Amino acid sequence: MTGTREPISAEDALRRFPELGALVALRERQWRFHLLTEDDKLVAVAATHTEERYTDAVFVFDRHHVLANRLVEDGVVWMKDGSDLVEVVSDLLALPAPGEPGAPNLVIRPTSLWIP
16 A cells, blocks of 8 residues: 555544444453554454453454454364454354353364365
């Protein structure tokens, strides 16, 4: 991206992109935010929250590509890749904690086509 633009206020950002309210909700829950870069270019914004037995994470690549997952000691037990930020974050936040009824507990194993 060439050139620079003046930053807008949080209020203006929420007015223009209401779906960002999902990220504000995570910030209010004390999630940590990380800027992910490659070759000095921003490629995603990540938000993480760690409890004693698990870590939840959301990766926002652009307005229409969001990935969320839950990681336990043995690996990823839940993942959602979608285009709706609000839906992906809501589904993640609705997960029961490990050990509670309905909590995901099977580790998602990569397929043979998976390349690290």
